[in-house]
Amino acid sequence: MACPKLFLSCLLLQLMFLFLVPEAAQGQGLKVGFYRKACPNAEIIVKEVIGQVMSVAPSLSGPLLRLHFHDCFVRGCEGSVLLNSPTYQAEKDAHPNHSLRGFQTIDRVKTALEKACPGIVSCADILALVARDVVVATGGLFYYVETGRKDGNVSTSKEALNDLIPSKANITTLKIDFAKRGLSVKDLVVLSGGHTIGTSHCPSFSNRLYNFTGKGDTDPTLDSNYLARLKLSCKPDDQTTLVEMDPGSVRTFDIKYFNLIAKRRGLFTSDAALLDDSQTKAYLDFQIKTGGSTFFKDFGESMVKMGRIGVLTETAGEVRKVCSKVN
Template identity: 85%
Template sequence: MACPKLFLSCLLLQLMFLFLVPEVAHGQGLKVGFYQKTCPNAEAIVKKVMDQVMSVAPSLSGPLLRMHFHDCFVRGCEGSILLNSSTNQAEKDAPPNFSLRGYQVIDRVKTALEKACPGTVSCADVLAIVARDVVVATGALSYDVETGRRDGNVSSLNEALNNLVPPNANITTLKADFAMKGLSVKDLVVLSGGHTLGTSHCSSFSDRLYNFTGKGDTDPKLDSNYIARLKLKCKPNDQTTLVEMDPGSVRTFDIKYFDLIPKRRGLFTSDAALLDDSETKAYIDLQIKTGGSTFFKDFGVSMVNMGRIGVLTGTAGEVRKVCAKVN
């Protein structure tokens, strides 16, 4: 009788292990109010700085929101996007991250936190809290940010190139990339709504204007009048000009991005691709029909989900004293 009991015990241990492993990689150790005892005013300190920043530089809302996205999709939400490299080989040196701005704002927030609570609040958590504060400042509903992340000490340009979702992705690639990070199809369409804020370089979509299939043609899924307007701003091979992703509403968190997509005015191929899946299309249709009845709440939920990707917690990693370099 000993063997069956031993077998059962082993089986139970294996099942426990299978359930525990995903949690380690996806959010275990995070909680709302992680700094309640060690730095009780942490989020208030961040908000005070961000209120000052947003009052004078509201255009940083989009780049600071995307900074959290781009951090989480490469090595997880562990602050590697912030690290500098003497050889320009860090994540921030990868072309997909050239549109990110506001690193000095993160440094300003971190300095304020270090003054109040030295060596306590991680740079990864700063990114998550700042992302929440900028969307709230531009019109989104507030949501509770889980904290407790630790900072990584590796940042690779090549990993950024291989892990960031490209703007020319089709729906199959989008769903696969999000699923690989533990995110659902709903998370995909909801988080795409973050394109309501900010700008993009012409180079991220110029193929849709000038050479969509390699024959000097335009993307038939892009509205012809919109193409004409974009061509006035973006000449061939333009690498520097910035264009609003949600024209006329670039500093307001709203549902106008979803209004643009059925009109074939989503800026990226990845935006247009949201019409190619029944679930993502149904979500867009619902938000348009109901005036965004669930989007604002859904966005907070999906941001929390994204914030759990590949986190370092407990004794893993470190809490950087300066966000741009390891201790």
């Protein structure tokens, strides 16, 4: 298996997890400008639709970015998170995915692309392009997206339950789960920075407020003032309230969420865990000290790496005509 630009560290990771994730794809068959001849305006069309959506529903930026993450971490970046199941057994039906939003926006993009170039642009590529465009729309840096993915035809809620990394994960779990997907510790902390936009439902973190160790206690690592504010928003049995992951800056792609983590105000256990590793903490400290001097560039690079996970290309998979169902 090729290991471009990652050298020995990447090779070691692949060997470590070869038996855990057989034949983990590293993005073979992807390239920037894949649709240049077959659908030359593809990326322009995606950008235009996302611009229209962001002008009237800017709160969808976080959810649309999250869709790409949740797609790639289950079966790879092959659009399986978009599939519907008549028996409600698809990935989107798994409990961790109940809060996913933005499916109608993806359908809107797909409709526009099908009108311009029928049967050409995959739903998996749409997710990757949309993620980039919402990052740019909220103030992040443009990065080139590799395209050429095909769509898968399998989607199960059981796999989503097993493979999605829980918000309660500690640093050991996070590092192992990212490494299994060919992502480094740096990618872990960089991609966690995506929490700078978007919101979360109370159940994703309420254990930190009311029952951290199963004894009705709170997470001692949480800033006490932040803890008090979260309790005002989320009562013990609240299942529906949305809380900003980056209060006051939820619609701006910036490094303020890193500042919050350093102040013990990260919303999730997995955010707080970034302080428990010397490498992730050093990255946080550096970005805070330098005003995010490399974060925006790093984020684009890590997103490209994530977008190579488990891809289907060339004769594997298909290009769905409708993103919610196989052809």
